[in-house]
Amino acid sequence: MVLDRLRRATPTKDPKKIPDGLWLKCPSCSKTVFKRLVEERLDCCPECNHHFKMPSGRRIANLIDDGTWVEWDANLVSGDPLGFVDGKPYPERIKQQQAKTGLKDAVLCGTGTMGSHPVGLGVMDFEFNGGSMGSVVGEKLTRMIERSTAAKMPAIIVSASGGARMQEGAISLMQMTKTSAALARHAEKGLPYISVLTNPTMAGVMASYASLGDVIIAEPKALIGFTGARVIQETIKQELPEGFQTSEFLFKHGQLDLIINRQDMKAELARIVGYLMAGRR
Numbered sequence: 001m002v003l004d005r006l007r008r009a010t011p012t013k014d015p016k017k018i019p020d021g022l023w024l025k026c027p028s029c030s031k032t033v034f035k036r037l038v039e040e041r042l043d044c045c046p047e048c049n050h051h052f053k054m055p056s057g058r059r060i061a062n063l064i065d066d067g068t069w070v071e072w073d074a075n076l077v078s079g080d081p082l083g084f085v086d087g088k089p090y091p092e093r094i095k096q097q098q099a100k101t102g103l104k105d106a107v108l109c110g111t112g113t114m115g116s117h118p119v120g121l122g123v124m125d126f127e128f129n130g131g132s133m134g135s136v137v138g139e140k141l142t143r144m145i146e147r148s149t150a151a152k153m154p155a156i157i158v159s160a161s162g163g164a165r166m167q168e169g170a171i172s173l174m175q176m177t178k179t180s181a182a183l184a185r186h187a188e189k190g191l192p193y194i195s196v197l198t199n200p201t202m203a204g205v206m207a208s209y210a211s212l213g214d215v216i217i218a219e220p221k222a223l224i225g226f227t228g229a230r231v232i233q234e235t236i237k238q239e240l241p242e243g244f245q246t247s248e249f250l251f252k253h254g255q256l257d258l259i260i261n262r263q264d265m266k267a268e269l270a271r272i273v274g275y276l277m278a279g280r281r
């Protein structure tokens, strides 16, 4: 009722009359939706269930049991190993991203319980420089995995990334091997690693830890792949199937284990962790 009244009171045809920040337009169904309702549904559209990008802090609050989160390596910040300038110097870009997001870099890592199971968790944030993976993202995730191995806990990474961070060049690419090696050592101890792919998970991130999960889960309709469709098409000179870089296509072709709605993610992850860790503790 309240929503109906608000809808009538706020003609959507005139954007000037919409109070700033109260409404947003869903990019999937194009409907104008009440922002508070979207937030209540964990940043999903109340009309079509489109999954908006979710800030890392909100995601952790949704996945980890109240009052149990302990953040690790909160103050790791990037250097400027290459003196990289693209429009602006890299240190300036980092400062700008930090001011915009309130984050130090593109991932938050730590531990807490998930449905009473202790887990190590890393959550990427697309808002910070496109969720790009540089030395800080790689190092924080590696430490999170190593601590999870030492504590005999499952490791979970929620990815949201355009790929490796250009501004740190080869050092960004080295994070692919570093995180993968840490995951291999985690697996040697018989401990599970669950990878959660959200929109978008691309390039160097998809080509390393994001695709190495014992269980790989995606949110619905996420863009997942290595490189952009146009580049692939130009390289292989073949027509590409419709929607081949979506969760649904990858699930159908066996590259994903599950597609889970964000509203169900915590319960499902806790259930999977419970199965995989049964008898270990």
Ligand SMILES: [Zn+2]
Residues within 6 Å of the ligand: 026, 027, 028, 029, 030, 031, 045, 046, 047, 048, 049, 050
């Ligand atoms: Zn929608």
